[in-house]
Amino acid sequence: MSVEERSGTWAEALLTFVQRYPGVHLREIRRRLSIPIGTLDYHLYRLGKEGLITLRFQGGYKCCFPGAVPGVSPPIPEAEQKILSLLRQPVPRALLLHLYLEGPTTPSALGEAVATTGPNLSYFLKRLEAAGTLRREGQGSQRIVRLIDPKTVHQVLLKYPPLPEGTVDRFLRFWTELHP
Numbered sequence: 001m002s003v004e005e006r007s008g009t010w011a012e013a014l015l016t017f018v019q020r021y022p023g024v025h026l027r028e029i030r031r032r033l034s035i036p037i038g039t040l041d042y043h044l045y046r047l048g049k050e051g052l053i054t055l056r057f058q059g060g061y062k063c064c065f066p067g068a069v070p071g072v073s074p075p076i077p078e079a080e081q082k083i084l085s086l087l088r089q090p091v092p093r094a095l096l097l098h099l100y101l102e103g104p105t106t107p108s109a110l111g112e113a114v115a116t117t118g119p120n121l122s123y124f125l126k127r128l129e130a131a132g133t134l135r136r137e138g139q140g141s142q143r144i145v146r147l148i149d150p151k152t153v154h155q156v157l158l159k160y161p162p163l164p165e166g167t168v169d170r171f172l173r174f175w176t177e178l179h180p
Helices: 003-020 025-034 038-047 077-089 090-102 107-113 119-132 150-159 169-177
Strands: 053-056 060-065 134-136 143-148
Touching: 003 025, 003 038, 003 053, 003 060, 025 038, 025 060, 038 053, 053 077, 060 077, 077 090, 077 150, 090 107, 090 119, 090 134, 090 143, 107 119, 119 134, 143 169
Parallel strands: none
Antiparallel strands: 053 060, 134 143
């Protein structure tokens, strides 16, 4: 296979992946598609110039979204882009899903539910609050965490498929279930 053919294949794979899983971040694309980082950057730049992919920086991650195609697909609204880019990351996804399914929760119950440490929970709650997706109310033992717009989270969850679980993800989940 020539370099041009392989380049076309990588670009097609990248575009298809981003269209299927909008909001996915750069490292996850590289991991899932096994594209060298330099090649990935090149194709993101090229597809971005053509308007086929747009990039958004969210919480320290470069997240990729399909570009708007006139007459075919409108751009993904900014509110949905924010939530999608967070749902593509494991801890923020777990926090948002728990708050969506269980409703307002205390920080300690939230930390237990998603099996994370206090400092890690605090870090992600600050990021999610800065992104405008949740709000912390009250003080001390009266503190509650709640989603600001559960309806948008619901719409995003229904509209966009989650990333498929990889072999390593399944193994880690299995291992942690065996050794609680």
